Amino acid sequence: MKTFVDFWIQLITNVETFAADKWNEIKEEAVEDSKDFLTAVKDDVQRWLTLLAEGKLSTDELSWLIKGKREVAKLLLLKDTGLAQPDLDKFFEGLLETILSTAFKLVL
Amino acid sequence: MKTFTLRLLFPLLFLFFFGCASVSDFNQVAYDQSLSIKSDALNLISKAADNYSDHQSEIDSLKLNVEIAYQYSKTIPNNTGTIAQWEIIRDPNSSSLFGLLDRWKSKTQLSGTFISEVKLLIASDFNTIIDFENRKRKPLNN
Numbered sequence: 001m002k003t004f005v006d007f008w009i010q011l012i013t014n015v016e017t018f019a020a021d022k023w024n025e026i027k028e029e030a031v032e033d034s035k036d037f038l039t040a041v042k043d044d045v046q047r048w049l050t051l052l053a054e055g056k057l058s059t060d061e062l063s064w065l066i067k068g069k070r071e072v073a074k075l076l077l078l079k080d081t082g083l084a085q086p087d088l089d090k091f092f093e094g095l096l097e098t099i100l101s102t103a104f105k106l107v108l
Numbered sequence: 109m110k111t112f113t114l115r116l117l118f119p120l121l122f123l124f125f126f127g128c129a130s131v132s133d134f135n136q137v138a139y140d141q142s143l144s145i146k147s148d149a150l151n152l153i154s155k156a157a158d159n160y161s162d163h164q165s166e167i168d169s170l171k172l173n174v175e176i177a178y179q180y181s182k183t184i185p186n187n188t189g190t191i192a193q194w195e196i197i198r199d200p201n202s203s204s205l206f207g208l209l210d211r212w213k214s215k216t217q218l219s220g221t222f223i224s225e226v227k228l229l230i231a232s233d234f235n236t237i238i239d240f241e242n243r244k245r246k247p248l249n250n
Contacts, residue, residue, distance in 0.1 A: 048225065056221040064211065065222075067203035068229040075193050075236040 004046050011038065011102045018098045034095055041069045049103060063100055070096055132187040134244040141177040142241060146234035148173065149205055153227050156208075156218040167209055174198050174205070193237050204233050 015038065019031045038045075048065055051057040057065075070092045148170050155163055178194040181187055196202050200210045208226055212218055218226075 044225075044228075051221055051225075057219075057225070061219070061222045061225075064203055065225055065229065068226065071196055071202050071204040072229060072232045072236065074196055075233055 004049060007049065007102065007106045008042070010106060011099060014098050014102050015095070018094055033091075037069075037073055037095065038099075040073070041066070044069065045099070045103075052103075059104065062103070066096060066099055066103075131189060131244060132184045134241060134246045135184055138177070138181060138184065138190065139238065139241045141173070141180065142234060142238045145170070145173050145177060146231065146238065149230055149234065150227055153208065153223060153230060156212050156223050157220055158217065160213045160216055171198075171206070171209070190237065190240060193240065197233060197237070203229075205230055 012035070015034045016031055019034060045066065048057060048062055052059065052062050073092070152163065152166050152170055155166075160167070174194070174197060178191070178198055181190045181194055184190075197204050198206045200206045208230065
């Protein structure tokens with residue numbers, strides 16, 4: 001398994017590609033929002049990847065936990081705005097796919 | 109650039125006109141409900157290494173209390189944010205409480221490591237709901 005630093009560097013690159021490919025018209029905002037989300041979950045993701053590498057978490061459990069972070073982010077957004085944004089699910093689905101695919105390529 | 113500006117303008121205008129009006133005043137009942145449900149949820153999740161069927165009555169009771177809180181939130185004017193938060197909690201397809209209970213049911217038991225990690229997530233979910241309620245404007249007679 002590569003180091004967490006390797007994973008994080010690759011993840012940021014992949015997130016920028018994701019933002020450019022899928023959210024081109026709001027790329028800068030999408031990249032910033034993605035990086036903010038990644039920063040918020042970084043410590044948890046690092047701990048989960050370690051647990052995955054140690055065999056204490058399954059890949060399925062890792063996926064579920066990362067998706068759980070999405071729910072926390074959505075709840076926080078609702079708290080801050082009082083409104084649900086219609087593109088939120090679509091944005092986070094793509095972001096989560098990017099995180100998971102990067103994690104599985106570098107960890108497994 | 110023009111298209112981007114127009115696409116940004118509409119949600120900003122929407123937020124400007126409706127953002128301030130969409131938050132209700134603080135509600136003590138709602139606050140107490142969310143605290144109580146958080147405590148019950150975390151206590152129940154701690155038992156998820158057991159067979160799901162052994163805790164069916166507790167699970168049903170928890171789900172009922174969530175439903176009561178959700179239905180109560182819908183009776184409060186300008187409460188769209190809190191209502192949407194409870195909808196995430198009670199969505200079995202989400203990775204929040206009801207989604208977790210569904211996972212427990214399908215897997216029969218959950219692993220100890222996963223339980224420890226998921227309790228942190230569920231606690232964060234409820235802390236967000238509780239914090240949101242607590243930060244709402246307090247009525248003068250409270």
